[in-house]
Amino acid sequence: xxxxxxxxTGMAVPRLGFGGIPIQRLSDEDSVALVKxxxxxxxxxxDTANAYSTSEERIGRGIAGRRQExxxxxxxxxxxxGDLEGHLKLSLERLGVDYVDLYQLHGVSDFKSLDxxxxxxxxxxxxxxxxxxxLVRHIGITSHQIDVAKKAVQTDRFxxxxxxxxxxxxxxxxxxxPLCRRHDVGFIAMKPMAGGMVENASVAIKFLLQFPDIVLIxxxxxxxxxxEIVAISGGPREMTEADVREMEAxxxxxxxxxxxxxxxxxxxxxxxxxxxVMTAKSFQxxxxxxxxxxxxIPPAIKKAAECTDCGDCEERCPYNLPIRQMISEQCEWxxxxxxxxxxxxxxx
Ligand code: SF4
Ligand code: SF4
Numbered sequence: 001x002x003x004x005x006x007x008x009t010g011m012a013v014p015r016l017g018f019g020g021i022p023i024q025r026l027s028d029e030d031s032v033a034l035v036k037x038x039x040x041x042x043x044x045x046x047d048t049a050n051a052y053s054t055s056e057e058r059i060g061r062g063i064a065g066r067r068q069e070x071x072x073x074x075x076x077x078x079x080x081x082g083d084l085e086g087h088l089k090l091s092l093e094r095l096g097v098d099y100v101d102l103y104q105l106h107g108v109s110d111f112k113s114l115d116x117x118x119x120x121x122x123x124x125x126x127x128x129x130x131x132x133x134x135l136v137r138h139i140g141i142t143s144h145q146i147d148v149a150k151k152a153v154q155t156d157r158f159x160x161x162x163x164x165x166x167x168x169x170x171x172x173x174x175x176x177x178p179l180c181r182r183h184d185v186g187f188i189a190m191k192p193m194a195g196g197m198v199e200n201a202s203v204a205i206k207f208l209l210q211f212p213d214i215v216l217i218x219x220x221x222x223x224x225x226x227x228e229i230v231a232i233s234g235g236p237r238e239m240t241e242a243d244v245r246e247m248e249a250x251x252x253x254x255x256x257x258x259x260x261x262x263x264x265x266x267x268x269x270x271x272x273x274x275x276x277v278m279t280a281k282s283f284q285x286x287x288x289x290x291x292x293x294x295x296x297i298p299p300a301i302k303k304a305a306e307c308t309d310c311g312d313c314e315e316r317c318p319y320n321l322p323i324r325q326m327i328s329e330q331c332e333w334x335x336x337x338x339x340x341x342x343x344x345x346x347x348x
Pocket of ligand 2: 264320
């Protein structure tokens, strides 16, 4: 597996890392087997978070006895020093290690949060104290908002930046990535498959491999997925004309605004599964109609009708999506599709 220098951390990190969100959906046994397979394939940069429920513990079990092989990254949403200390302690326990290689301040996506993080009494100072104490080797930050991310890089207080980067949301390439290079900040591409919106792994991975100094952390939940992605990264990297055509078709098909399924808009006071409603069209392509129009989407659409119009979700969406309007359009679209489906059944 090819390695790159991850900015000023100086760490030699494999280009392909492991995103630790999806293993939450697996059984204990399957998740541990997946982590072990990653290590065997050279995917030894593992990223997780305090907020990803079982992920840290499962990764910890997968790397047991192999600490020296791995570069461990985790993160915390804490915004007070006491909470951050508690999160770090818990991460070390769950992972079963004495230190983590990269500790990231998680989801700093507005200027107020960035200012609070940077405050002399804020969580960055706590993370820096943990670094001095040897609990953390390097400190990074993650964000979904490009202007906040740029400002964070310019402070020269962070060694890495994790930001969404894929061919559907490629804006990091314009200014953020060059800025990271100038400040020697390592760049980690989150959501390389656009949060599951891109099904063609080859196009998605090849697009990112055009950038020689970034690490990608696809979230994977099946051994065959990681094997496929490792094979793609080891094969020819140039994008063919067919790849470019497919990329353009997908960009066109999804439009300028789409839901990244990050769920930062939650919790919704009406318990609406917002990301499921917003991305219902992608399920229609992947599920048999009996399932799609059966127990999968209708309950979510029914819930969506209970929206109170409070707007709280829009305040939290890092992509500034007009969620209420999009939900309402999705409901109309779904009812239309359901009518067509019932019409077909009736004719059969
Ligand atoms: S506007 Fe609707 S969807 Fe958004 S948080 Fe409020 S109730 Fe939930
Ligand atoms: S609506 Fe916004 S915050 Fe919610 S899942 Fe989609 S992209 Fe994320």
